[in-house]
Amino acid sequence: MIEICDVVKSFGDTRAVDEVSLMIAPHTICALVGTSGSGKTTLLRMINRLVEPTSGNIRVDGRDVMSVPAYELRRQMGYVIQGHGLFPHWTIARNIATVPSLLGWDRRTIDRRVDELLDLFQLDPATYRNRLPGELSGGQRQRVGVARALAAKPNILLMDEPFGALDPVTRGKAQEELRIIQQKFGTTIVLVTHDMDEATHLGDRIAVLDKGRLLQHGEPADIIANPATDFVRELVGTTDRAFRLLSLATLGEHVESGTADGEPLEATMTLRSAYSELLWSGRKAAPVARDGTVLGIVTLDGLGRLAARP
Amino acid sequence: MSPLGLVLRLAGLVLLVWLVVQPTAFAGLLALFTRPGQPSVYNQGSLLALTISHLLIVASAIAASALLAVGLAIFVTRPFGVDFLPVSRALANIGQTFPPVAVLALCVPLLGFGTTPTLVALFLYGLLPIFENSLAGLSSVPPPVTEAAKGMGMKPMQRLIGVELPLSMPLMLAGLRLSTTIALSTAAIGSTVAAPTLGEVIIAGLQTGNTAFVVQGGVIVALLAVLIHEGFVALERSQRRRIGL
Amino acid sequence: MMTILQTANSASFVRRRLDPLGVVVTAVAVAGLFLPFVIFKANRIVPGEGVPLWAALPVWAAIAALVGLGSVLVIAMLRVRGELKLAASGAGLLAVVLLIGLAADTMSPQDDSLARIGIGAGSWLLILALALMLTDALSRLDPGPWTRIGSLAFAMVVFGAILGSGTLNELSILKEYGSRAPAFWQETRRHLELAFGSVLLATGIGVPVGIACHRFSAMRSGVLNLLNIVQTIPSIALFGILIAPLAWIAANVPGARTIGISGIGMAPAMVALTAYALLPVVANTLVGLTGLATTTVEAARGMGMTSGQRLWHVELPLAMPVILTGIRIILVQNIGLSTIAALIGGGGLGVFVFQGAGQTAIDLVLLGAAPTVALAFAAAVLLGSFIDLSAERART
Numbered sequence: 045m046i047e048i049c050d051v052v053k054s055f056g057d058t059r060a061v062d063e064v065s066l067m068i069a070p071h072t073i074c075a076l077v078g079t080s081g082s083g084k085t086t087l088l089r090m091i092n093r094l095v096e097p098t099s100g101n102i103r104v105d106g107r108d109v110m111s112v113p114a115y116e117l118r119r120q121m122g123y124v125i126q127g128h129g130l131f132p133h134w135t136i137a138r139n140i141a142t143v144p145s146l147l148g149w150d151r152r153t154i155d156r157r158v159d160e161l162l163d164l165f166q167l168d169p170a171t172y173r174n175r176l177p178g179e180l181s182g183g184q185r186q187r188v189g190v191a192r193a194l195a196a197k198p199n200i201l202l203m204d205e206p207f208g209a210l211d212p213v214t215r216g217k218a219q220e221e222l223r224i225i226q227q228k229f230g231t232t233i234v235l236v237t238h239d240m241d242e243a244t245h246l247g248d249r250i251a252v253l254d255k256g257r258l259l260q261h262g263e264p265a266d267i268i269a270n271p272a273t274d275f276v277r278e279l280v281g282t283t284d285r286a287f288r289l290l291s292l293a294t295l296g297e298h299v300e301s302g303t304a305d306g307e308p309l310e311a312t313m314t315l316r317s318a319y320s321e322l323l324w325s326g327r328k329a330a331p332v333a334r335d336g337t338v339l340g341i342v343t344l345d346g347l348g349r350l351a352a353r354p
Numbered sequence: 355m356s357p358l359g360l361v362l363r364l365a366g367l368v369l370l371v372w373l374v375v376q377p378t379a380f381a382g383l384l385a386l387f388t389r390p391g392q393p394s395v396y397n398q399g400s401l402l403a404l405t406i407s408h409l410l411i412v413a414s415a416i417a418a419s420a421l422l423a424v425g426l427a428i429f430v431t432r433p434f435g436v437d438f439l440p441v442s443r444a445l446a447n448i449g450q451t452f453p454p455v456a457v458l459a460l461c462v463p464l465l466g467f468g469t470t471p472t473l474v475a476l477f478l479y480g481l482l483p484i485f486e487n488s489l490a491g492l493s494s495v496p497p498p499v500t501e502a503a504k505g506m507g508m509k510p511m512q513r514l515i516g517v518e519l520p521l522s523m524p525l526m527l528a529g530l531r532l533s534t535t536i537a538l539s540t541a542a543i544g545s546t547v548a549a550p551t552l553g554e555v556i557i558a559g560l561q562t563g564n565t566a567f568v569v570q571g572g573v574i575v576a577l578l579a580v581l582i583h584e585g586f587v588a589l590e591r592s593q594r595r596r597i598g599l
Numbered sequence: 600m601m602t603i604l605q606t607a608n609s610a611s612f613v614r615r616r617l618d619p620l621g622v623v624v625t626a627v628a629v630a631g632l633f634l635p636f637v638i639f640k641a642n643r644i645v646p647g648e649g650v651p652l653w654a655a656l657p658v659w660a661a662i663a664a665l666v667g668l669g670s671v672l673v674i675a676m677l678r679v680r681g682e683l684k685l686a687a688s689g690a691g692l693l694a695v696v697l698l699i700g701l702a703a704d705t706m707s708p709q710d711d712s713l714a715r716i717g718i719g720a721g722s723w724l725l726i727l728a729l730a731l732m733l734t735d736a737l738s739r740l741d742p743g744p745w746t747r748i749g750s751l752a753f754a755m756v757v758f759g760a761i762l763g764s765g766t767l768n769e770l771s772i773l774k775e776y777g778s779r780a781p782a783f784w785q786e787t788r789r790h791l792e793l794a795f796g797s798v799l800l801a802t803g804i805g806v807p808v809g810i811a812c813h814r815f816s817a818m819r820s821g822v823l824n825l826l827n828i829v830q831t832i833p834s835i836a837l838f839g840i841l842i843a844p845l846a847w848i849a850a851n852v853p854g855a856r857t858i859g860i861s862g863i864g865m866a867p868a869m870v871a872l873t874a875y876a877l878l879p880v881v882a883n884t885l886v887g888l889t890g891l892a893t894t895t896v897e898a899a900r901g902m903g904m905t906s907g908q909r910l911w912h913v914e915l916p917l918a919m920p921v922i923l924t925g926i927r928i929i930l931v932q933n934i935g936l937s938t939i940a941a942l943i944g945g946g947g948l949g950v951f952v953f954q955g956a957g958q959t960a961i962d963l964v965l966l967g968a969a970p971t972v973a974l975a976f977a978a979a980v981l982l983g984s985f986i987d988l989s990a991e992r993a994r995t
Binding site: 441444451454455458460464542543547 | 618619620623731734735737738739828831832833834835836837838839840842843846862863931934935936938939942943949952953955956957959960961964965967968971972975976979
Binding site: 092094114115116117118119120123125126127128129130131132133142143146176177178179192193202 | 521
């Protein structure tokens, strides 16, 4: 649980963060969205005290962050930044082992943990353990960056534009990977992004910031359906908000009864993909299946009703 | 390094050792530069002893400059020393308009003749390139890297030793190379104020009009400087590779 | 109990009001006050006897000096506007120089022409402290090229006026000058010939070689490696090694001697200084040309410029700031290195430096070293300003 109460950060005369209060529930992903200069990064950096608030306070699991030494606080949280920030002179293994070593874990535990994480991120430990970051591709470096942040099994992961430097394909894969890992470990993630698609895709809740102020905080569907201000409406985009809404749920959650012909669609597919698939194949309905078992059907009409303004 | 380059450097090293250890082997060649009646091989002392003392003077002075200069560069790049950053940058720039010889000559009236003024001059002048390059090195650490180090809970000292110093090592070595090159040269001139260095051979030749001495001393000093320079270049290259640049 | 935030704030309170550099400046200046302001020597060689500021000056001047210095130091320690610090330190420096002259006047015995008044360690520390303050203020104000040239000219006029007025004439360094004025000007001329001549030669040779290296990449690494090795050779060794071949040329090539080539003297010095200067010129020309945006060069090509036209009208003007940077480096370097020419009979201000070192006469060393440093400093400021001006032009 992260509680942000009336936090202000001033740089000279400008308020980078202006009286923001925000509650982030455990085991959820909270996306902080805004344009550059909105204060989203400053807010994130106040959670691990890379920036210290001018006033207000931040509590993590009930404890004020200012009551522990900064370095101790930071070792308890994972931190991922754009451009990964790997140490270029350390091997991949040593990079991942950074925080466990700082915490004084013994060598064998560290080695085991490094291999475990490399496996988790589909990097063969024997091949990659002793390479230098310079020898990896951009996508691989980004994965090592996340692995390094997770090394000491933190409850909280802070991510600042973690996928910003990746091409769209690699980016999509990395986002999927993050979702799976988050569900597996139940890590609380605070994610800074300027990309509304990324925010709606990954966030359980979204907080929209502009000029240091928190404009709206809520579930993605709520923000898309009822933007609180013109700024939020612009950020969400008006032309494709119906599709954004459809992309928030999967077929499995909205199965209709009945029968339909043709190739069944997977239940894990988003409604948006299913809609596109129906249009493409020229069908009005299609069966929905999970692991080969047909659960029911999906219809164009049904999807149309789901996409309409709630 | 190309095979030809390697052969040339090895040949240089062999020639240097030979010239220093057994100078009489070159008597015939050097006699070409003498006037009748002049000795062709330096006979006023051991070349080996002069070489060793030359190297010792340079090494001790530069070691001291390196310690202080790197320390100062670290100081002005920490939050508590940042007020001194602009002035120290400007001083390093201004300092380099002082010719090393002037620093040497000014030390003599204050410290007398001998090794001491040479050591002090080499030390003082050696500070500038090392400081400037260390500063450049420390400021060239990519911001995401220092940011990540901070964000993962490294303490300032851990960041300095684990991340900042290793990453600025190639540039610091470049500064060390520059200082050493200048010091080798200035130390040779130190023999004009009675420091026991290889410059003695050249000065003795100039004073007696014996070109053979001048050539002998000149070649030894030149080879020594070029080989040490090449050694540093190789070291810098391996450091760069080690940190994945 | 205070939170961490509050302690941090109260610690930075002192930092906000006090300038840490000013504290250092004050410490150095105060130390300088307790060291000898001037040194009284019975003749020019013997070690002298230090005299503190209050004993060296008339009472009124000593009191004025202490009050003045105190107020400058207060300005140094507070965080105030840079312009104020600049004015205070400049006035302070001027005052110290005038006070040294006054002290020398006050202390010189009427009837003893052998006695010398030298500048003491305390004065040097005062000058150092105020120069630190001045440098800091200047580097923070970050003046533009014209302001820098103007300040340099102003400083030169002021210093020239002080020297011309005779205020400092009783000082030992000026007595050294007085007894060898013709030699001083002759060696200064020689020094300038060596430094500027070698820089002209090196530019004349180095820029075309750099252009050639840019056009024909095959010769690049060979040329750069060779010049790199030349630059590594210690000056005295290079001067020495050149004596043999030049002596041979003088003896065997008809007419060589008549144009001034000989084994010792100016010829080997000029050749060595030129050789040293080649690397920065060639390397910077090359970097300047390769660093140009390919779109600019492509555009010039696309408009039908011949390669010669491209070079003259596009590439060289745009590479000029980088080439000038190389020239600044070699000019400063060769003004300093020219002192070593004295060792092989090449003359220059080094003559006084080495004579002074030989006699342990610090004033004689200064007579050679101070103009050298001043020349190098002025050259660095002037060329640095030209570089900025040409970079401005290349941008617009």
